[in-house]
Amino acid sequence: MAGINDILYTARSGILVNQKAIQITGNNVSNVNTPGYSRQQVTLSPAVAAGYGLGVSMAQVRRVHDGFLTQQVNLQAGTKEFLVGRQFVAQQLETVLPEVDNLGVNSALTNFFNSFKELSNNVSGNAERQMVAAQGEALADKINQAYNGVVNIQRNLNQDIEAEVERINTLMGELADLNQKVAVMADPTGATDNAELRDRRDQVVKQLYEMADVTTFTDNDGHINLMIGNHIAVQGTRAAELTAVAGNLTRIELNTLSGTGIDITERLSSENASGRLSGVLYERDIKLEEVKDQLDQLAYSLAEQVNLLHRGGFALDGSTDRDFFVMPADVAGAAGSLAVNQEILDNPSLIAAAQDAAAAHGDNRNAVAIAELMNDSNTVNGSSFHGYYTAMVGQVSSELSDLEQDLEIQTMVTDQAEAYQASVSGVSIDEEMVSLIQFQRAFEASAKIMNTVDEMLQQILALKQ
Amino acid sequence: MRVADKVYYTLMQRQVQQSRKRLADASMVVSSGKKVNDMADDPLTLQRSMRNATEEANLDQYTSNQAHLTARYSLYEEQFNEAYDLLTNLKSVMVALSNPVNVDDAREELLNELKHTEEQLQAVVNAQDSGQYIFAGGRADQPAFDDLGIYQGDSLENQVEMLPNVNMDANITGERAFAGVGVDGGVNVFEVIANIRTMLETNPQEAALENLDGVAQAIEQVIQEQMRVGVGLSTLQSAEYTLENLKLSLVEKRQNFEDADYVTAITEYQAQEYALNASLQVNSDLLSRSLLDYLR
Numbered sequence: 001m002a003g004i005n006d007i008l009y010t011a012r013s014g015i016l017v018n019q020k021a022i023q024i025t026g027n028n029v030s031n032v033n034t035p036g037y038s039r040q041q042v043t044l045s046p047a048v049a050a051g052y053g054l055g056v057s058m059a060q061v062r063r064v065h066d067g068f069l070t071q072q073v074n075l076q077a078g079t080k081e082f083l084v085g086r087q088f089v090a091q092q093l094e095t096v097l098p099e100v101d102n103l104g105v106n107s108a109l110t111n112f113f114n115s116f117k118e119l120s121n122n123v124s125g126n127a128e129r130q131m132v133a134a135q136g137e138a139l140a141d142k143i144n145q146a147y148n149g150v151v152n153i154q155r156n157l158n159q160d161i162e163a164e165v166e167r168i169n170t171l172m173g174e175l176a177d178l179n180q181k182v183a184v185m186a187d188p189t190g191a192t193d194n195a196e197l198r199d200r201r202d203q204v205v206k207q208l209y210e211m212a213d214v215t216t217f218t219d220n221d222g223h224i225n226l227m228i229g230n231h232i233a234v235q236g237t238r239a240a241e242l243t244a245v246a247g248n249l250t251r252i253e254l255n256t257l258s259g260t261g262i263d264i265t266e267r268l269s270s271e272n273a274s275g276r277l278s279g280v281l282y283e284r285d286i287k288l289e290e291v292k293d294q295l296d297q298l299a300y301s302l303a304e305q306v307n308l309l310h311r312g313g314f315a316l317d318g319s320t321d322r323d324f325f326v327m328p329a330d331v332a333g334a335a336g337s338l339a340v341n342q343e344i345l346d347n348p349s350l351i352a353a354a355q356d357a358a359a360a361h362g363d364n365r366n367a368v369a370i371a372e373l374m375n376d377s378n379t380v381n382g383s384s385f386h387g388y389y390t391a392m393v394g395q396v397s398s399e400l401s402d403l404e405q406d407l408e409i410q411t412m413v414t415d416q417a418e419a420y421q422a423s424v425s426g427v428s429i430d431e432e433m434v435s436l437i438q439f440q441r442a443f444e445a446s447a448k449i450m451n452t453v454d455e456m457l458q459q460i461l462a463l464k465q
Numbered sequence: 466m467r468v469a470d471k472v473y474y475t476l477m478q479r480q481v482q483q484s485r486k487r488l489a490d491a492s493m494v495v496s497s498g499k500k501v502n503d504m505a506d507d508p509l510t511l512q513r514s515m516r517n518a519t520e521e522a523n524l525d526q527y528t529s530n531q532a533h534l535t536a537r538y539s540l541y542e543e544q545f546n547e548a549y550d551l552l553t554n555l556k557s558v559m560v561a562l563s564n565p566v567n568v569d570d571a572r573e574e575l576l577n578e579l580k581h582t583e584e585q586l587q588a589v590v591n592a593q594d595s596g597q598y599i600f601a602g603g604r605a606d607q608p609a610f611d612d613l614g615i616y617q618g619d620s621l622e623n624q625v626e627m628l629p630n631v632n633m634d635a636n637i638t639g640e641r642a643f644a645g646v647g648v649d650g651g652v653n654v655f656e657v658i659a660n661i662r663t664m665l666e667t668n669p670q671e672a673a674l675e676n677l678d679g680v681a682q683a684i685e686q687v688i689q690e691q692m693r694v695g696v697g698l699s700t701l702q703s704a705e706y707t708l709e710n711l712k713l714s715l716v717e718k719r720q721n722f723e724d725a726d727y728v729t730a731i732t733e734y735q736a737q738e739y740a741l742n743a744s745l746q747v748n749s750d751l752l753s754r755s756l757l758d759y760l761r
Binding site for chain 1: 466467468469470471472474475476479501502503504505506507508509511512514515516518519522523525526529530533534595596597601602603604605606619621623624625626630635636755756757760
């Protein structure tokens with residue numbers, strides 16, 4: 001049978017354990033808004049000795065955490081950030097292709113071909129010839145601007161990509177460091193689980209999912225290992241490094257743990273990748289390249305078709321076989337270099353509006369033939385110039401629209417996953433207040449027992465007097 | 466499901482953000498009067514809008530082409546009228562002098578008339594517009610007829626598009642009207658005049674009688690071209706009307722798919738405003754309820 005002092009110790013355990021529980025509750029309340037914080041829960045168990053109870057003990061203080069939900073949040077956040085990265089880049093195309101305000105290549109194409117129609121009204125008119133040269137130059141400028149705008153978007157991303165790579169390196173280093181700390185500071189009794197360190201590590205992993213195309217797995221030592229672009233980047237307490245290789249378009253190299261450098265740019269820029277960096281790379285290397293290719297094709301075909309007719313026509317001085325546009329050497333890069341023949345800019349009388357050298361001052365047939373190219377439905381890859389360009393803008397517009405919708409849906413899905421995770425790990429002030437009352441009452445009751453035992457001891461001591 | 470405080474806050478943030486974005490979008494439609502304000506708004510409408518802008522610019526070009534054609538045809542009309550007047554006048558003089566009282570006087574009068582007609586016809590057939598000889602075909606930089614009345618131009622007749630896929634001759638050469646080329650029984654008006662002048666030396670009466678048919682044929686040739694010009698001007702007039710209709714139809718089309726319907730836009734704006742207010746009110750109400758309020 002327990003002695004009166006045992007009761008005192010029992011009450012003491014109640015006071016201490018409930019005090020600790022109130023501390024945990026206070027910690028939960030304090031961290032209600034801390035990102036990545038998992039609420040902690042106290043597990044109490046009866047203290048038993050020699051067959052009878054000796055108060056309460058704190059069996060465990062553990063963070064409330066569901067690994068499956070955490071993984072779901074990471075995956076959904078990675079997918080969401082991939083779309084965010086894509087949208088960040090794709091939206092910049094709007095300034096390069098200002099078709100909503102009708103200030104882009106479309107109207108320049110129309111004005112160019114209509115200037116030939118105007119010339120056909122008065123083939124020897126100097127003003128009409130000046131206008132054709134000016135509209136040709138304006139069209140070339142618009143196509144150059146669109147192309148160079150895309151190139152500038154790509155190049156301006158280099159700095160962002162380098163900064164992202166730095167941040168990823170920092171986070172991978174931190175993950176390796178946290179893997180070590182979690183292992184070193186593990187409580188051998190199992191009463192605590194290094195909740196703060198594990199929360200921090202989960203946060204780092206989540207940020208890595210948001211930034212790059214990563215996957216993780218936990219090994220037998222409890223380390224979270226990380227793969228990036230299908231290559232091991234963090235293994236236990238060791239982290240590899242990414243390098244941003246400077247160039248027109250910055251590439252990304254993974255310096256693996258074995259010391260070899262692997263270019264993972266292509267892997268990261270896959271359509272099925274995740275993470276913001278991958279979204280940016282996908283738009284830069286796939287989508288923007290498509291836009292550039294299409295502008296190149298438009299510029300090349302335009303120069304080719306107009307020059308073909310122009311070379312066969314005659315200028316006012318009867319000369320012939322002259323290109324209107326400087327013929328690009330190749331399709332690649334044609335949009336960036338498209339320009340009107342300088343001879344024509346200097347002397348618009350060299351515009352070949354006639355098909356008969358002897359009638360160069362009155363024959364408008366070549367001007368009409370060039371103007372009619374506008375209506376030819378087979379000038380660029382089976383389309384008209386306008387049709388081809390409109391389809392290109394339509395494609396960009398559709399992708400932007402789809403991205404906006406996909407991002408909205410993915411944000412909801414991610415929020416939902418985070419809500420599920422928060423429903424397990426998040427702090428509820430109301431719930432904590434109930435716990436506070438619960439532990440406070442237990443604390444008060446334990447103190448009351450101690451008072452009672454004290455009175456009992458006083459009474460026992462009074463027996464002697 | 467257990468509801469953590471974070472869930473409340475996240476949901477509230479998301480709802481308010483969404484409502485604000487929708488309100489901003491709705492206000493953009495109201496203030497711009499356009500359904501499409503950025504590329505992501507409506508890809509189909511954007512493409513239609515681009516096509517429409519091209520069509521509108523083309524219609525403006527047709528307006529310009531029609532104006533040029535009308536000015537040119539009006540000039541042709543003036544010149545053919547002038548030629549007709551000159552030739553009918555010559556014919557009247559010739560008819561009057563076919564039975565003269567005084568041969569010498571008749572010769573003198575006809576010679577004067579011939580000189581005047583020839584000079585005036587030279588001015589007509591070598592008429593210019595903006596430095597171009599309008600009857601010379603493609604060789605518009607040089608006179609259509611030389612001093613001897615021989616045609617120097619070519620037979621090129623330019624085409625100009627005046628309506629979508631509808632072309633029209635932009636010039637009329639002088640070889641048919643004044644040189645009779647390609648006309649059944651056609652005459653060169655200057656040859657007829659030269660012939661009269663030659664015959665006048667011997668017999669003014671015979672000169673008048675024998676060349677009446679030649680002058681009549683020349684008049685007929687001019688009349689044919691006058692008719693052609695008349696038909697052209699009439700075609701242009703109806704083309705102008707067609708063009709106006711096409712423009713109206715395009716504007717209407719653009720308004721239908723591009724311009725915002727203000728009733729719908731303002732209704733949408735108000736609906737979004739209500740939604741935002743409701744969202745703010747509900748969320749503030751939810752957040753103000755806490756167990757803390759009951760723990761005093």
